[in-house]
Amino acid sequence: MRIRPVRSEDIPALQQIERAAGQQFDEVGMPEIAADEPFSAAEFLPYLRAGLGWAVVDGRDVPVAYAVAEPVDGNLHVEQVSVHPDRARRGIGRALLDHVAEHAAASGMPALTLTSFADVPWNAPYYARCGFRVLGESAIGPGLRAVRRREADRGLDRWPRVCMRREV
Numbered sequence: 001m002r003i004r005p006v007r008s009e010d011i012p013a014l015q016q017i018e019r020a021a022g023q024q025f026d027e028v029g030m031p032e033i034a035a036d037e038p039f040s041a042a043e044f045l046p047y048l049r050a051g052l053g054w055a056v057v058d059g060r061d062v063p064v065a066y067a068v069a070e071p072v073d074g075n076l077h078v079e080q081v082s083v084h085p086d087r088a089r090r091g092i093g094r095a096l097l098d099h100v101a102e103h104a105a106a107s108g109m110p111a112l113t114l115t116s117f118a119d120v121p122w123n124a125p126y127y128a129r130c131g132f133r134v135l136g137e138s139a140i141g142p143g144l145r146a147v148r149r150r151e152a153d154r155g156l157d158r159w160p161r162v163c164m165r166r167e168v
Contacts, residue, residue, distance in 0.1 A: 001092060003099045006053030006066060011041045013063045014055070014082075021082040028120055030159060039080070044068070047079070054099055056083075056092050065092045067100050069112075073141030075165070076104035078114040094130050097166075105168040112168060113144055115151060118160040132164035139165070 006014065018038030025033035047053040047068040055063035065083040069076045078100060083093045101112050114132065117123040124134065140148075140163050151157065 001056055001095055003054050003056050003096065004061075005051060006044075006048055006055045006063070006068070008041075008045070008048060010055055010063050010066075011044050014038070014044065014066045017063060017066060017084045018080070018082045020084050020086075024085065024122065025120070030117075030120070032155065032158070036154075039068075046070075052076075052103075054096060054103075056087075056096055065096055067096050069100055069103075071109070072113060072143040072147060074109065075111045075113045076100065076107070076109045076168075077144070077147065078112055081114075093126070097130050101166065101168040110168060112166045114164050115144075115147060115161055116164055118162045120159075124162050124164065127164050127166075130166070132166040135163040135165050139163075 015038040022034050022036060025031070044053065047070065050070070052070060053068045054066065056065040058064050064087045065081075067078055067081040069078050071077070078097070081093060081096060083096075097112070104112055112132070114127065116127055128134075144163050148161070148163065151161065
């Protein structure tokens with residue numbers, strides 16, 4: 001498994017990964033999430049320019065998983081992590097999160113944060129197995145609150161969501 005920075009020419013593959021991974025939400029009664037469009041090229045570019053996008057690639061250097069992150073409240077916030085379902089359950093997502101954590105530590109950031117659906121098995125319960133813990137309301141900083149508001153504006157608050165943190 002090789003992890004490398006995301007390049008702009010990877011964007012169509014990343015969008016395909018996100019669409020394929022999103023189809024799992026149909027299985028848990030969340031068709032709106034399954035139908036949600038991935039980031040546009042314009043939305044991906046700031047992450048790439050900042051060096052905060054990583055891809056797990058196959059032997060042909062084609063992405064099979066990716067993560068993008070941004071600084072939020074002094075931590076590195078994982079905005080999106082997706083693994084193509086054909087590559088799921090092989091430790092790829094965990095390896096990618098570990099890679100992002102190494103980047104955060106090397107950058108002097110104390111933790112990773114993310115937001116997740118509380119009751120979806122491959123969301124909050126999975127992240128808990130990867131070392132994340134649910135944050136109480138008083139531990140959520142202003143930047144993470146702004147992330148939650150943006151998510152609510154997109155309708156994601158129709159289902160229970162949590163903020164999570166993993167020390168690096």
